[in-house]
Amino acid sequence: MFDVAVIGAGAAGMMCAALAGQRGRRVVLIDHATKLAEKIRISGGGRCNFTNKDAGPANYVSANPHFCRSALSRYTPADFLALMARYRLGWHEKHRGQLFCDESSDAIIRMLKSECDIGHVEWRMPCSVESVVQQENGFLLQTSSGPIRAKSLVIATGGLSIPAIGATDFGFKLARQFGLKIIEPRPALVPLTFDSASWTPFAPLAGVALEVDIRTGAGKTGMHFKEDLLFTHRGLSGPAVLQISTYWNPGQPIQINLLPGVNLAEALLTAKPGNRQQVGSVLAGLLPRRLAEQWLSADVAGVGADFAAQRIADVSDKSLRKLADSLQNWQVVPSGTEGYKKAEVTRGGVDTKALDQQTMAARSVPGLHFIGESVDVTGWLGGYNFQWAWASASACAQAV
Ligand code: FDA
Numbered sequence: 001m002f003d004v005a006v007i008g009a010g011a012a013g014m015m016c017a018a019l020a021g022q023r024g025r026r027v028v029l030i031d032h033a034t035k036l037a038e039k040i041r042i043s044g045g046g047r048c049n050f051t052n053k054d055a056g057p058a059n060y061v062s063a064n065p066h067f068c069r070s071a072l073s074r075y076t077p078a079d080f081l082a083l084m085a086r087y088r089l090g091w092h093e094k095h096r097g098q099l100f101c102d103e104s105s106d107a108i109i110r111m112l113k114s115e116c117d118i119g120h121v122e123w124r125m126p127c128s129v130e131s132v133v134q135q136e137n138g139f140l141l142q143t144s145s146g147p148i149r150a151k152s153l154v155i156a157t158g159g160l161s162i163p164a165i166g167a168t169d170f171g172f173k174l175a176r177q178f179g180l181k182i183i184e185p186r187p188a189l190v191p192l193t194f195d196s197a198s199w200t201p202f203a204p205l206a207g208v209a210l211e212v213d214i215r216t217g218a219g220k221t222g223m224h225f226k227e228d229l230l231f232t233h234r235g236l237s238g239p240a241v242l243q244i245s246t247y248w249n250p251g252q253p254i255q256i257n258l259l260p261g262v263n264l265a266e267a268l269l270t271a272k273p274g275n276r277q278q279v280g281s282v283l284a285g286l287l288p289r290r291l292a293e294q295w296l297s298a299d300v301a302g303v304g305a306d307f308a309a310q311r312i313a314d315v316s317d318k319s320l321r322k323l324a325d326s327l328q329n330w331q332v333v334p335s336g337t338e339g340y341k342k343a344e345v346t347r348g349g350v351d352t353k354a355l356d357q358q359t360m361a362a363r364s365v366p367g368l369h370f371i372g373e374s375v376d377v378t379g380w381l382g383g384y385n386f387q388w389a390w391a392s393a394s395a396c397a398q399a400v
Contacts, residue, residue: 002028002122004400005141005150007129007170010037011389012372013156014112019397021119028148029121030141031166032128037109038165039158043386048105050084051077051390052383054097060388061246061378063183067352068377068388071360075394077387087111098382124148132174138367152367152400154360156393159346159373160185167340171350171374178365181351183376187343188246191237192254192334201298205231208291213260214240216248223247226260231291235334242381245337246347256330259287265324272312272320279315279323280308287327301326345385349376359399360392369396 006017009031017029035041040048052059055077057069077099084091089111090102101107116123127145138151157171172182194202208231215224223244230238244254264286271282283292295301296308301323307315337343350370354362360375362368371392379385 001138002026002148002150004028004152004154005030005139005148006154006156007031007141008156008158008372008374009033009123009125010039010156010158010372011112011386012158012393013154014116015390016154016156016371016393016397016400017121018112018115018119019394020400021116021121023119023397025119025400027119027121028124028150029116030124030127030129030143030148032126032168033166034126035165036113036125039162040109040112040386041105042162042165043105044100044383046104047100047102048108049094049098049100049383049386050091050108051080051099051387052097052380053077053093053099055379055384055387059380059382059384061188061347062352062376064352064376067355067357068391070357071391071395072387075391079394080387080390083115084111087114096382129170132177134178134365134368152369154369154371154396154400155374156370156372157374159349160340161187161343161346163340171370175350175354175362175370175374178362178368180354180362180364183348183351185346185348187337187340188347188378189242189344189381190245190342191232191235191338192241192245192248193235193336193338194332195335198332198335199235201294201300202231203233204294205291206233207231208288209238210258210288210291211260212240213257214244214254215256216244216252216254221247229256229258234338236332239381242344246345246378246380248334250336251333253331253333256332257328258291258330259328262286264328265321268312268320268324269317272315272317275312277312278309279312279320282312283308283323295327296323300330344381345373345378347378349374349378352376358395360396361399369400371396 003025004027021027124145130142139153141148155171212229225243227240228238229240299305303319360369372389
């Protein structure tokens with residue numbers, strides 16, 4: 001009989017198993033994959049953006065935005081940095097508080113594995129869990145490595161993104177088996193797509209990248225980011241779009257300002273008097289040339305297909321304002337996303353109303369805990385999702 005069985009040896013599962021083991025608990029860690037922690041390995045372009053030094057509840061999306069507060073405050077980015085310091089792992093900050101490994105992501109995997117060894121964690125990997133039943137003094141798991149009994153059961157099987165490296169809906173199915181509600185899972189931090197007819201004018205822009213202001217929704221449910229956007233053959237990507245995708249709901253429009261920080265109408269009207277330059281040249285001085293040329297030749301603004309070639313001095317103020325508005329208040333309605341194949345995370349998951357925020361335990365099922373991405377807490381792009389994995393794992397490990 002184990003004290004704790006943890007299913008899922010990813011970021012949250014390894015951290016929880018290690019810390020519980022180091023508290024003297026007898027822990028077994030189960031994973032169906034053949035390779036350990038593939039998501040950590042591929043994260044951050046292979047250098048694992050392991051936390052964000054500014055992480056706080058405002059950087060997370062959840063049906064209950066306050067749920068993550070307690071765990072995040074009890075295991076902070078500084079705690080993870082202290083752990084890395086013990087292993088002499090170097091790190092560097094990229095923009096906006098994002099902390100990356102100096103070495104490859106493997107260093108983080110090795111560190112977590114060593115922490116598990118210190119906690120005398122027993123491994124069952126690769127091992128699939130066929131059934132889970134609750135018994136008087138804990139749980140009985142039937143697995144491909146035989147039956148496993150444990151007093152507490154921790155589900156750390158993550159979300160649905162990247163099925164090719166082992167993501168499954170195990171956690172959601174198990175939650176339902178025990179009568180817990182699931183907030184509808186959706187791909188998040190994911191490129192947005194458009195139907196091919198509406199995207200025809202923009203498809204030639206594939207590869208163009210620029211900083212934009214992007215927003216969706218309004219009021220309390222609205223959100224905006226100032227980040228880089230990337231045009232692709234099928235739609236929009238880049239950090240700005242990945243960030244907003246978490247807040248986007250199907251059918252909703254997205255507003256994009258392609259020239260933030262500049263009043264484009266004013267800039268064009270100021271440039272106009274006596275200016276013999278073509279509109280196309282003036283615009284190409286303000287935006288990436290390919291974007292300016294395609295915007296005008298596809299006549300996105302509805303000012304006429306020959307507008308680019310006209311002298312700016314000769315065109316009407318109204319047309320210049322219309323052009324500026326099309327670029328600074330560009331409204332698009334994505335038809336969908338690139339899906340779980342490309343999504344960095346899953347939005348939604350086990351409803352936090354069913355869980356205790358101090359311990360991650362299901363209130364109605366003593367001994368059953370959910371941590372990491374399986375829970376309805378989704379972080380922004382930039383290290384926030386790993387910070388949630390570490391923090392929720394630590395909160396749980398103190399309680400099992
Ligand atoms: P995680 O997915 O890490 O682990 C789940 C484990 O459960 C896996 O080992 C899996 O094999 C196992 N499992 C699943 N189903 C099972 C079953 N039925 N039986 C047994 N085992 C099962 N975040 C961040 O903060 N910074 C970053 O740089 C990145 N970069 C990044 C890049 C890419 C390409 C992706 C896809 C994701 C990121 N992320 C990220 C997100 C981050 O990887 C993610 O949020 C965490 O890994 C979640 O940790 P978990 O432990 O909850 O799940």
